[in-house]
Amino acid sequence: MGTTPTPLRRFMDYAVLSVLASVFVLPVIYLFLGSLKPSDEILNGLSGFLPTDLSFDNYSAVLSSLNSDSTGYFWRFMGISLLLAFVVVTGGLFVNSMAAYGLSRLKWRGREAVFTLILLLMLVPFESVAVPLFYMFNDQRNTLYILALPFIANAFSVYQFHTFFRSIPPSIEEAARIDGAGPWRTFFAIIVPMSKPAFASVAILTFLIQWGSFLWPVLMVSDPSVRPLPQEMSVFQGQQPPDWGQILAFGVLLVLPVLIVFAFFQRWFVQGVASSAVKG
């Protein structure tokens, strides 16, 4: 805060921060170390933290045990999750930003009513429509598109874009209009390039939620050939007897894509979360 901290105070700050950080980091270290250890050394008290006997055997075991028609294919689970995330994120960026542009910058009849409707739909959590959706699309179970479609249009994303677009000065679009650009051209050539931060934070939040998505696949997928990764993780960890080394290796493979994205786009993550809240 205002004053320059004394060295002692600074040392204390680091000490407190490190102790707290260890609570958050140790389980993650345990996951990574465990994934490199023989299974019988993982549930072995505090020595689970000793970096002994490390190898990638668990990873090759996961990949080879999930490599047949009866057990499913690991890369297929991963591919399905990546595909769903890609479709939901890019499709969502498209339709939700366009919707927000139409609602914030174009004038048309019924605009206010539609915006109010979207604000109301924002109140409905996915959980409260999961059961009727499951019933409505029961004959579409085990198809890939039904896993993605319900999540592309997203009222909260529309709202986030809407908030951002409203802050763009109208004079910029007027200049484009004088040059003869229609609404589509104005949107794609001027508004989209200006709104990179909004696109980045919506993309990251959507990706994060979609990557962990669990409830909908639990309801809609029984066939392993269209099963996304988190659901397979839950099936895999329920096997008896559990092979802990392989389960943890599976877990690392599940979280690695998000951790990589997180490492590269850390600032966007944090800004995206923060801006959606403080403005909301």
Place this chain on the structure above:
Amino acid sequence: MSAPAVVGLIVFVGVPFGYAVVLSFYNVRLGSPLEPSFFGLEQYRRLFTDPDLSGPFLRALLNNLTFAVFVVPVQTALALALAILLNRKLKAIGLFRSLFFMPVVFPMALVAVIWRLILARSDQGMLNSALDAVSFGNWGAFDWLGDSATAMASIVVLSIWQGVGFQMVILLAGLQQIPGELYEAAELDRASRWQQFRHVTLPGIHSTLVFVAMLTSVLSFRVFDQVYVLVRGGGLDEDATRTVMYQAVTTAFDQNNIGQASAITVVFFLIVVVLTLIQRRVVRPGNED
């Protein structure tokens, strides 16, 4: 231009929501040869008064409430403490921010698995062996997830572990909007750190804090993934941790009783909507200045 998203929202949110209300008035069973029949308020009556159904349902409501009562204050307070600690100019502060935030990116299905190992019932489980070490061997094997007294507490702990970074980041953004001059003025008035916290920090982030607390209560009501994963595969005590969403899914899915599950969903939605409306009402005055 707005049409694709609006159509999507109506098809996948608006219609199913209305449908949930309709289905809850019917006796609908999946895969049953019987046609759905009108049931009136029977599903709701059963949910609250039929001993066989209301027992588990009321227990689920109570479990949700217990979860929220612990998670909301603890997680908010912890997030605030972390945000304050991280709101200083220290070297490597960015690293610490990322470390606290990291669990947020972990899918709940994986968080549940990691904590299943930490809380494992054998004396070789991480928590049990740590307690054994600090108690000089007086602590034995304890079944944290399977014991009804600690099952919910375990879910609370792992949920806070995963979620607190999210709230922390929001509060940190709120803290950074407090003008530094306010602290300088307080310091000139010889305000202690506690007084600065009481009279500058708290009023400065009041609306953010209320927002975070309400957001946490709405999210805490939606708890499902970790309970499902651990009940199915990890020896979690089902009665002590079954939540409303878990109940809805098992009713729809395992018992094929769509009408009943829809009634549960409608009750769930009403609770969430009341929480959200309270949130809007409480937060709005602070946002307008």
